[in-house]
Amino acid sequence: MNLQAVRSIYIFEMARAGRTLLQSLISPVISTSLYFVVFGAAIGSRIQEVEGVSYGAFIVPGLIMLMLLTQSVSNASFGIFFPKFTGTIYEMLSAPISYFEIVLGYVGAAASKSAILGLVILVTANFFVDLHILHPFMMLLFLLLTALTFSLLGFIIGIWADSFEKLQLVPLLIITPLTFLGGSFYAIDMLPPFWQTVTLANPVVYLVSGFRWSFYGISDVSIVASLVMIGVFLAASLAVISWIFRTGYRLRP
Template sequence: MNYRAMRSIYLFEMARTWRTLLQSIVSPVISTSLYFVVFGAAIGSRIEEIDGVSYGAFIVPGLIMLSLLTQSISNASFGIYFPKFTGTIYEILSAPVSFLEITASYVGAAASKSIILGLIILATAALFVPLHIAHPFWMLLFLVLTAVTFSLFGFIIGIWADGFEKLQLVPLLIVTPLTFLGGSFYSINMLPPFWQKVTLFNPVVYLVSGFRWSFFGIADVSVGISLGMTLVFLAVCLCIVAWIFKTGYRLKT
């Protein structure tokens, strides 16, 4: 393993975060706080508790997951797209660095940013409502797995995209709506039976459900299934990245 090259790519990507601190950290935290204030005040006044948990606390895992998914994709997609845009990607590809090392560096940096952001949002939420994390280990596990998985997904989007507008296409039109419809702000058990079954086709449901279970010990679906779905998506993303580097898709042209 070329650890020096991996460290250089990782530190370069992390340094970009500190140079754009307002955009990378402050803006998502403010946006999430506004979500929390609006949903917590407007809906929380009408829905006091869900499954014995105050509504303000109930939406915290969903808000963290919303930011985690969007920021993981955004960080990773821009991180690999920018070298493609400037042409410096060819220097990386010609260097003695394997595709695994390149992927680990970019995805590791994007996931690190998202995890830091998620923890900051968690600390911010604690200022609004009292929080108790029932399973801290599983909370961190779901946080890390989700960040890594969707950073890989963003890495794939960054390679696929041939314009800046495409970098925002999937997060805005697919991921964000799926997150809102995935039980981030409500329990799917509140839906009619037919829509409960339809919602189970939404992969974000399993992420939010597993993450919420780590906080409150309640879940819409089995925790084992939530973890399994996350690992399956992670494996699929790894296979796609391996295929991209093997074939040179959108990299050699």
């Protein structure tokens, strides 16, 4: 494996995040803080507890997952789209570096940035509510697996998109709505029976539920189902990326 090439891509992408610190770190933290103020204070004053957990603490895993999904997709998609947009990706494809090493560099950097952001938001949440993480190892596992999986999805979107407008299409119209409707701010059993069944068709429900279980030991679906769903996402993303490089989809002029 060409570790020097992977390291170069990784360091370049991480350095780009450092140059845009306001957009990549500070802005998401401020947005999350506003969610705490609006939902935690305004709605939390009316909903005291959800399944034995204060409402302000209950929404913390959902808020972290919301930022984690959107930022993972955005970081990875822009990371690979920009060299494709400028044409420098063809130099990379002709260099002595494998497709696996290219994906490892870009996706590794995107997942690292998203995971760091998730941990920063977790620390920020402690200023608003009292948090007690029941299963810290599982919390980190969910955090890293979700960041990795959706960074792979973002990499696919970056290859597929041929304009900056398409780059934002999936995160804005699909990922964010699914996360809001995936139990980020409420428990599924608070819904009528029909909508509970409909909601279970939303794959993000399993991610949010599993992540919340790692905090409080409560979930809308089983922890096994949550892990299986992440595994399915991960396998599907890897299969699509393998197909992209095998066929040259949107990579060959």
